[in-house]
Amino acid sequence: MIRFRSARLANSLLLPALSLTLLLSGCGGGASTSSTSGSGTGGSGSGGSGSSGGNVANVAINAGPSNVGTDLLYASVTICVPGSTTQCQTIDGLQVDTGSSGLRIVASAVTIPLTQQKDSSGNPIAECEEFADGETWGPVQIADVTIAGEKAASLPIQVIGSTAANVASVPQSCSNLGIINDDVNSLEANGILGVGNFIQDCGPSCAQPPNSGQNFGLYYNCGTNPCAITAEPVANQVANPVGFFATDNNGVIIQLPSLSAPAATLAGTLTFGIGTQSNNALSGQTVYTLDPNTGNISTTFKGTTFTNAAFLDSGSNGIYFLDATTTGMPVCTDASFFYCPASTQNFSATNTGANGATSTFNFSIGNADTLTNNTDSAIPNFGGPNPQTIDWGLPFFFGRTVYVAIAGKTAGSATGPYWAY
Amino acid sequence: MRSNSTSSFLLWTFPALSVLLAAFALPRPLSASLGGDATSVESDRAKMQASLQTTNKDRFTVHEMKSANNVTVREFVSPTGKVFGVAWQGPTRPDMQQLLGSYFDQFIQAAQKQKSQTKRRGQLSINEPGLVVHMSGHQRYFVGQAYIPQMLPSNVQAEEIR
Numbered sequence: 001m002i003r004f005r006s007a008r009l010a011n012s013l014l015l016p017a018l019s020l021t022l023l024l025s026g027c028g029g030g031a032s033t034s035s036t037s038g039s040g041t042g043g044s045g046s047g048g049s050g051s052s053g054g055n056v057a058n059v060a061i062n063a064g065p066s067n068v069g070t071d072l073l074y075a076s077v078t079i080c081v082p083g084s085t086t087q088c089q090t091i092d093g094l095q096v097d098t099g100s101s102g103l104r105i106v107a108s109a110v111t112i113p114l115t116q117q118k119d120s121s122g123n124p125i126a127e128c129e130e131f132a133d134g135e136t137w138g139p140v141q142i143a144d145v146t147i148a149g150e151k152a153a154s155l156p157i158q159v160i161g162s163t164a165a166n167v168a169s170v171p172q173s174c175s176n177l178g179i180i181n182d183d184v185n186s187l188e189a190n191g192i193l194g195v196g197n198f199i200q201d202c203g204p205s206c207a208q209p210p211n212s213g214q215n216f217g218l219y220y221n222c223g224t225n226p227c228a229i230t231a232e233p234v235a236n237q238v239a240n241p242v243g244f245f246a247t248d249n250n251g252v253i254i255q256l257p258s259l260s261a262p263a264a265t266l267a268g269t270l271t272f273g274i275g276t277q278s279n280n281a282l283s284g285q286t287v288y289t290l291d292p293n294t295g296n297i298s299t300t301f302k303g304t305t306f307t308n309a310a311f312l313d314s315g316s317n318g319i320y321f322l323d324a325t326t327t328g329m330p331v332c333t334d335a336s337f338f339y340c341p342a343s344t345q346n347f348s349a350t351n352t353g354a355n356g357a358t359s360t361f362n363f364s365i366g367n368a369d370t371l372t373n374n375t376d377s378a379i380p381n382f383g384g385p386n387p388q389t390i391d392w393g394l395p396f397f398f399g400r401t402v403y404v405a406i407a408g409k410t411a412g413s414a415t416g417p418y419w420a421y
Numbered sequence: 422m423r424s425n426s427t428s429s430f431l432l433w434t435f436p437a438l439s440v441l442l443a444a445f446a447l448p449r450p451l452s453a454s455l456g457g458d459a460t461s462v463e464s465d466r467a468k469m470q471a472s473l474q475t476t477n478k479d480r481f482t483v484h485e486m487k488s489a490n491n492v493t494v495r496e497f498v499s500p501t502g503k504v505f506g507v508a509w510q511g512p513t514r515p516d517m518q519q520l521l522g523s524y525f526d527q528f529i530q531a532a533q534k535q536k537s538q539t540k541r542r543g544q545l546s547i548n549e550p551g552l553v554v555h556m557s558g559h560q561r562y563f564v565g566q567a568y569i570p571q572m573l574p575s576n577v578q579a580e581e582i583r
Binding site for chain 2: 068071100130132172179185186188196201205212213293295315317323335337338384386387388389393
């Protein structure tokens, strides 16, 4: 059966040993929250085992800070009070998400006094950020952010679930959008490292007047109680740290090894920059540019093309696509949101970018019950139904080198936004 | 929350006039959609400050609303005048409390249950006897559908709610 959290917690006696194993093996991110004050130079380490270059951070799939992560990819970053080299801490267990932009950290993991962002009248700014499965709420604060050897100075980030005065209460207009994910357990992470295809999480729409009908309503002025939707200048919005690195700021590359069977951990790399160093050039990968309206590509499966309805997303933990009828795979009897074929099913699909670039590839979906009937965190061929989009989640990244280029930036031979693999 | 019986009457009696009325209605909170009657379409449109286009199909009617910020909401109304399904797509998610109405609380509870008890991440898929909700997408692109299985008219497939 699909392992439910309560069943996994029943194994808690094993967890200290597991955590120790993870730390010793240096697979990084998330088995425990490490918060240290001290130097924020940060070049020697993301994920706990050092880095192979100034623009390379180590990342890993493991059980993460909630101890129940499955196919969630974690990294660590060092944050400092803006301008300080002493008020710093390294936070691991941050989920690497190519489906969003912006660094978000749960308040419980933040031990240094970050600077609260305020409007021109001195009122604190907070954000209700939308994800496909819920929202994160919390204040916008300013931090110097270092990952591997790269630094984004004075970056607006979101602190999730803060209990600070004025910004703690979730406005109804935010909770009306869905569930609020405000802690380590609901996020299964200490936060989210959004390294997607855009610099800001919202863009010009959120800078429009709140009653214009054009503002997405993500940013809030907390000078009132409850906080009220406000116009947030683009430059103040929570942003992808990569876009603010001094160099290597046009995108990222995620590299994960292939995986033939479930494993406790899977280590990989998150490389910054595309075509900016000897270690990050495009080398034969196909570039798929994104449809500007949706940020999607198209996928053709079994003769049907899902136009501008497909995307690559390291923040989704499975390949989520179509339904039991179309795929011919039954859903699990105990969990209708995963596929449970009797034996692993092999498929092919064709991805096509807005630029017309196209290629056909093979993928497999296994029995989710069988695949997760263990304590492993890295699961190949993990998937489930999803009737409206084709979500090439983290298992798609296994055995691939995936380039994620930022909108408007030249990255190698092409201009973002694009994916290449 | 209240319903507006006048606009309800007009919606039922004079479709063309009701579209005019919709075009000039002021935003105001009214009763919401899923499982409600067709009058709730107007309250959703007003809340979204959206345009409204109605398409009559053989087995159901689709009310499509598009807001200034490019969020599209489609509400599927049965021949008996009930909203049996809703679908949405856009760079931001619509107000789910408005859209799901009396089913919102069930949606929240089911979503929290899925979050706390299962491994699915990055998508939401609720499949309860009285409510189905799928939510997908990524930042700047959100899609979803919700419907009440028991209220689907005969010969209408769930896949058509999109």
